[in-house]
Amino acid sequence: MKRMAERLLLPIRRSEQWVEYLLFHQRPWVLSLFVLVTLILGWQAVQIRPDASFVKMIPASHPYVENYLTYQQDLSGLGNSVRVAVATTEDDIFNADFQDVLRQVTDELFFIPGVDRAAMQSIWTPNVRWTEVTEQGFVGGPVIPPDYDGSEASLDQLRINVLRSGQVGRLVANDFRSAIIEVPLLDFDPETGERLDYQAFSQRLEQRVRDAYVTDSVSIHITGFAKIVGDLIDGAKQVALFFALAILITLVLLYLYSRSIKGTLVPLLCSLIAVIWQLGLLNALGYGIDPYSMLVPFLVFAIAVSHGVQIVNAIRLESLQDQDKWRAARSAFRLLYIPGLTALVSDGIGFLTLMVIDIQVIQELAVAASLGVAVIILTNLLLLPLLMSYVGVGSRAIEHARRQAEQGGEHWRVLTWFATTRGAATALSVAVVLMVLGLYVAQGLQIGDLDRGAPELRADSRYNQDNDFITANYSTSSDVFVVMAVTAADQCSAFETLSSVERFQYAMQSVPGVQSSVSLADLSKRITAGLNEGNPKWRAISRNQFVINASLAYVPGGLMNADCSLLPVILFLDDHKADTLTRVSQAVETFAETYNSDALEFVLAAGNSGFEAATNQVIARAQYEMLAWVYGVVSLLCLLTFRSFKTVLCIILPLALTSLLCQALMAILGIGVKVATLPVIALGVGIGVDYGIYIYSRLSNYLEQGLSLTDAYFETLKTTGKPVAFTGLTLAIGVVLWVFSPIKFQADMGILLTFMFLWNMLGALILLPALTAFLKPHPELTSSPELFAPDR
Incomplete structure (x- = not known):
């Protein structure tokens, strides 16, 4: 394992030397290239447009959707x-x-x-x-x-x-x-x-x-x-407003943390450049921004700020030893290149795992997030230290760092208790209790929408008020589930076909959530009764084919196709909640399994509720597959970097607890797993793994120097732990204000992201040292001095 990891990491070590030489010995040329690319991609970014499509929202390879596409021309409207x-x-x-x-x-x-x-x-x-x-x-x-x-x-x-x-x-x-x-x-x-x-x-x-x-x-x-x-x-204007507010909050808090104007503006500038590059690349590749991926630029900004704070903090600490701006930036680059690259590659590949979900809008979100992470490697891991080598952090920031170093940072020592045997046992016991509670509560997590109308919007929004009006005043709701009855040509009006459809409609009327239904059989019965002076005794499917043909002399559009081989059965539902769609889908499938024959098949499904049922089924299968891929990829990259399974557990287990608790929180708040919310869990893992990698990489350095775990963790807290805590709190403050957004989707995301930012931070600061103390990874296996040492 160790030899394989060394072979895989050898190109990264060599790339570090090459990139370091290029950055710090060819600075004018590299900076000019960055400026040129920023101008080009900035021009592309301003041209990006909203891009939404009904087809992108549904799983194209799901049998329901494939059936619809097969008969699409016959299902107009x-x-x-x-x-x-x-x-x-x-x-x-x-x-x-x-x-x-x-x-x-x-x-x-x-x-x-x-x-x-x-x-x-x-x-x-x-x-x-x-x-x-x-x-x-x-x-x-x-x-x-x-x-x-x-x-x-x-x-x-x-x-x-x-x-x-x-x-x-x-x-x-x-x-x-x-x-x-x-x-x-x-x-x-x-x-x-x-x-x-x-x-x-x-x-x-x-x-x-x-x-x-x-x-x-x-x-x-x-x-x-x-x-x-x-x-x-239209609500994207509100998203932009909250995004600007988050930048302002980050600006203020970053200055209070660094006491350096340059150390505040430069990382924010690089983070904004990352967003510009991401949007520019998306437009150049033919993508747009749809309503469900419009929060991705903020996540890219958040990840970029997280890495930027680490780099500025490292430069500030290196400046205590050598105040030369160029040497301080170069030393910080050496220190953080490998862990930063590992974290960002983990993020990018982890986001790409969203591609396993066969819904185009999620796959495009995966591309957008992965592109964003890829550009962060360039803008924050490379451009940021390059710019700081010109401007430095400033004497005031260095003096502030010196005073903090002289004070010893004793207020951080309280957290070292979690690196002791007793503290680790306490932290892990609490984590186990939270895990059990999370597993219990998360059982209530549902797939799909849990509210009437459009849950992406507030209940009092104009759209949901319009939906309530139509639902209250019409027998046919806006939630339509269409089942296709398929026969041989010219057989859709046969007695056997119509009587089977009538039997199907009668069975569906007893399914909770089905409001009413319409089909060719209803038309035939109504006209047959009309042919017989309106006598209700004749309101039935006649066994006489000539009578049926007479009743269907004129058929309104949408109740049969041109060659009479398909007649849709339209079910109007009370709502499109997850439970309703599940009941209806299962009832239709059960009926089809029982009564389908060579002469007549009941095929699912069309209509907006039919598509949503298909989407829910895809998400139900894909959510755990996606998490398995995310954690599998991140674990593999951590394993290759640190070469220890125990170390991987120290980094991954806090993230897994956060994911579980996030699912429990969604269950408590009544937020279903759907197209809008599923990617957030994967994105949260990507942000959280950065904290763990940065902390453990620095911790392994101090352990390699012979310090005890508590002393090594204390030194880690004074250097890397502080920016991790600052970043988690800053980003949480920036997104918690989203709860005031008029768009409920954004408010829900604000709650979930705030939770994940804070819990990922706490997991890295508390559970990671506790797991390290409990598992006791061997220093020779958990540290890589040739990778992480700042001087070689």
Whole structure:
């Protein structure tokens, strides 16, 4: 093991000598190169745009999604869509003024780029019709009378047509005081050929619909994925505000810590350059920033600040021995290059493990985070000491460090108790208790959304209020789960097919969470009863195929495909909570296993709830696989660096406890594991491992010099421990203010990140020395003097 590690680390040691020579002997050329790259990538960064897509949010290789994509052309309007409800304060919608507004809103939506106009539905679109059986046979037509003129007679006829259309509870509210416009969306903008810009689409909805038509007597309510994304992107301004506030807090606290203006501004500058480089590279590679990765730049900034504080602190301490700026920066570089590189490589590869999750938005987040870590290697591990070799930390900072050294830092000695046998036993006992409690509480952690509406937004947000309005006033909710009944061509209207679909719908009605359902079988029963004077005894699937054919003489769009080989069964759910989706999915799969045959198959799934069910299943399988990869990669890199399994345990176990407690906290706060939250756990591990590697690398140096563990840890606390504690507290203070964000997603992330910053810091300062005292790794195996010694 030792020989293999030496062979693997040999290129790193050689790269250190080469990089050190290049940085400190060719400074003008290297600095010029950094300036040039920053200008180029800065120009790229300002061009980055929000980039969100419905397809990116769903697992493309999941069987549900594959089935949907197979029949996508036959399921128009049952994928990505927006619902716009136009409501009135009058007694009902049957007045000329309201109908004029509803017509104008329908026309306005029809001409917005990205709308699937052929599948759009409203009582003002010609594809929404009524049918009636008379003595002369079937009669019917569009819901809006052809001679509609707003008169009382035409409004009365409209009322009759609405009642005959079967759209009450679907396109017309149960209380007749609002009407819905169903707006299916395309994945691209037909005018430009580009991917649909959800921010622009959401803004058009606001400007051309809500702002233009809302009055004292008319209100507009809009729901759908595109509106959620649009609201989140609009909230990015708040994210930028909190990001700026975090930078300001870091600036103040860093100055109070270092007492050096240059030692404060330079690491912050390098950290901001890292963010600029990351955004520039993302834009150059064709990526954008979607609402779920817009917090990644802050995490990159946080990691960069963490490493920057370590480097400035090392330069400050080296300046006590030699106040020459160039030599102090060079000595600090030698001291921190290997542990810093190890920590950052661990971070980057750990973030890449998110690629195992087959959801494009998470995979793009993995790319963004990994790119950010890669540029930190250049901006903070290389550029920062280069700049400090020019400016230095300043005499005031050196004098402050000297006074602290003379005082001896005795206030840190209290933490050395955890490096003693009794202190270690106490710390580890508490850790075991927390682990047991965490395991118990984390059992309540659920996959997916745990709230109605859009949990990314506040419960009192306009979107969730709109969603509550539609749910309260319509029989068909916005949470749609579509099951595809697949037959041979021309067999979707056969008696056996329709009776099986009817049996399926009856079974689904008994599943908690299913509100109602619609299928071709419902249409056939309703028309058959109409053919027989409305007698309810005839409201059934006829065994006579000629009667069935007559009942299906006219079928509205969306209930069957062109060759009659597929009929969707649309289930309207009470909500899209994780429990609801799990129950419905399991019920459908159980029914399909029992009744599927060569003649008829029930295939899952489409609709927004069907896609979310698929996403939840992928996340449920991938969350532990992702954690296994993250910890596996980080452990392997630590093992190669320190060449001791015991040392790996000392660094990794505190991180594992933090991950477990974070899951328990999510369960307590009612935060489900989903696309928005799953990556945070992996990102927290990446930030936390830096603390452990820096502390243990310095601890191993002092142990190698022959100091006892308590003395070695005391010296480590005075040098590396202080910046670790400072960084953890500073970053926690910066993100805890996110709880005041109007975006609930950001507030949740603020809570989780604050928790992980603090617990990773405490784990590194308390559990790491306790584990070291308990496991007693042998110095010869845990230290690498040729790697970590500042002088060679």
